Amino acid sequence: MTTYHCPQDGIRSSTSALTWRCPICRGPWDLDFTPASGLAPHVLSGRANSLWRYEEILPLATPSASLGEGRTPLVALTETVSAKLDYLMPTLSFKDRGAVMLAELARRLGPERVVADSSGNAGTSIAAYCARAGLPCTVYVPEGTSAKKTEQIRAHGAVLVTVPGGREATALAARAAADEPGVFYASHVFNPYFLHGTKTYVYELWEDLGGRLPDTLVVPVGNGTLLLGAALATAELHALGLIADRPRLVAVQAEAVSPLAAAFRAEAEDLLPAGPVAPTLAEGIAIPRPPRARQILAAVRASGGTFLTVSEDEIRDAQRDLAARGFYVETTGVACWAAVRGGSGLGQRLELGSVVVPLCGAGVKTGMAG
Ligand SMILES: Cc1ncc(COP(=O)(O)O)c(C=O)c1O
Secondary structure, X not given: OOEEEOOOOOOEEEOOOOOOOOOOOOOOOEEOOOOOOOOOHHHHOOXXXXXXXXXXXXXXOOOOOOOOOOOOOEEEOOOOEEEEOHHHOOOOEOOHHHHHHHHHHHHHXXXXXXXXXXXXXXXXXXXXXXXXXXXXXXXXXXXXXXXXXXXXXXXXXXXXXXXXXXXHHHHHHHHHHHOOOOEEEOOOOOOXXXXXXXXXXXXXXXXXXXXXXXXXXXXEOOOOHHHHHHHHHHHHHHHOOOOOOOOEEEEEEEOOEOHHHHHHHOOXXXXXXXXXXXXXOOHHHOOOOOOOHHHHHHHHHHOOOEEEEEOHHHHHHHHHHHHHOOOOEOOHHHHHHHHHOOOOOHHHHOOOOOEEEEOOEEHHHOOOOO
């Protein structure tokens, strides 16, 4: 097995240990992993019709925890903007890309139980993949999480713990449980295997576009798992000589909870002291203190991208607009379309070239906002 390393302190730990964060700075791990060469569009024909087809670039192989995740369609919304329909994944959100990696790793390690915390979708996904892998699982969610998400978590047999006091309190409760002996913390935030799953979003685009990527990838950001997966993929594809230019990464937050957008505008390398937060329809990206903030800010800057924020009205309008076009998407999953569609926002004034937005959670999870 390979090793984790801390991007701050350089500390290393075996991935077969259950140590879920750096013991010095208490920050998230990165993974020591270099993809194998040999990936090319023509070698992919005949391989599994799932994200496991990109075997050269994945840190795990031959999974038994798979539910057939990946290979979601790319469809045009306008002449320049296309949508990747990650709401068509097995548990109806993009989180399956990362959750399958964590469940597969956990299955190999054989812990007494798995613990996760989430605003809903990651927990649902971990619950489903633990069910598939035969692992007992406990999921912590904030009070007020969409009823459809909690119903789905329970349906997969996970123990559901509802925590009063918001997303931060939920994370603290889960981390206390994660420190108990025999527990595998299936954290989409702290465990870097998750990012090596979400990076397949970009490998699929690269394959579908005939070995190219769009000029701009617009990505919703709470804890940044899709954003950091996308950054990892573009760096790997570039290092492998499979793309000449890296796309711009444009990160989207809800105005109501936008700590990263605020830090980006202040040209800061890390989060600013806690700013105001307000309730938002985009529950999946309502993260006041994302632990990977430094990496997210650095990745967006290195790509030449930027941050955009969307108002509650823009989220509502974008959801209605997508539904009217035939796409039934949850309130968080419409944020990127809200940022780049018509209107007077910065998204319209930027020269984005060809753009892909993810529609990354299904409408049945939240219903219509109004
Ligand atoms: C539908 C949807 N989109 C985007 C996100 C944001 O993902 P992340 O917190 O990893 O940035 C989430 C997270 O739960 C989500 O459920």
